Amino acid sequence: MKKFTLAALAAAALAWGAFASAEQAVKLPPPAQDIAASSGTQTAVFAGGCFWGVQAVFQHTKGVMNAVSGYAGGERATAKYEMVGSGRTGHAESVQVTFDPKQVSYGRLLQVYFSVAHDPTTLNRQGPDMGTQYRSAVFYRDAEQKRVAEAYIAQLDAAKAFHGRIVTQVAPLAGFYPAEAYHQDYATLHPESPYIFINDLPKVAALKATMPELYREKPVLVGASSRS
Template sequence: MTIDPWSFPDPEQDLPPAPPPAKAVLAGGCFWCTEAVYAELEGVLSLRPGYAGGTAETADYRTVCTGATDHAEVIEITYDPTRVSYGRLLKLFFSIAHDPTQKDRQGADIGRQYRSAIFYANAGERQVAEAYIRQIERDGLFDAPIETTLEPLTAFYEAEDYHHGYAARNPNQPYIRAVSTPKVEKLRKLLKGQAVRPG
């Protein structure tokens, strides 16, 4: 990934402000790491790691980790659209939370469950996501094609309790230190305290 998040553009198209709460479901590799990034953002009301894309019968960590299901590891973001827009959530998704040019993987995490995906709940979300991907590709922001898929959200299945807030509870775990912490630090520097959630 070659993009500089400091110069990453805002979406030219976005959803209009609406009364809270709203939800967004995004897949960007291991849900521990994407959750840690969005936990920093002002306007995010709550976060839940989980699974989307497959069936209820296969929505458990052990089965999803086989890579044989249609599930992706996702996070469900509950947010206040009057304080942070859907487009801004997507901006962080593409610029910091993960590498959208990797297909069915994120770094050493390999498998369909680690795919880059936006699970849209309605036509408006799909249109904004499609427009932003076109914008990113038009501006040549990455040196490889965007592999992010747009998939209808048919159901969200909450992950097991021990996955919730995993990065925050395990800051010294080697994987968290190597993968999650640098993303969080980059976001804090980028925002410079302007839109970070109070601790």
């Protein structure tokens, strides 16, 4: 059986996704406000539907050192896939992004998140997935992240950048809990899965098409970091 590269599959998925996927990339301006670069690494947590696709997008973003699928918004005891799937735990499927602020700013990560990672105008739903666990949410770690996230949402709403009002929740991060191992690097490990091909690979291809300066071909994988 012929094997295809992830780039080739992503390009094909983008063409397919133009009429098969409900989540369309939107070319957005960068945030007018941002956080100044500092030494060391920083983390950010984003929720935008199934974490497979959100993780894949950030794994292909320059300056990102790690992107881990997990759960945020609920308690540690309920941070399990089977329980989160009930929609009653308060958790959202989320991705914790560890990044080098000298290579990519928090504001630019927000730009990627709102532009290609998900549709921020759909309430408790992304693509075929429905429920509060699939809500759009930015979980901020400090006042600076809160300030920049809220300002960017206001900027995009004022510019009418989307077909509807942004419904993204901006909430404090009480805790992030990594998901089960089989959820990590899922889009890279299963690119020919119909779900990944239709819903997630178009997001990776859209990142390359709309923000080539932030795109990197080789993703940074959780599995690779755990072996290093």
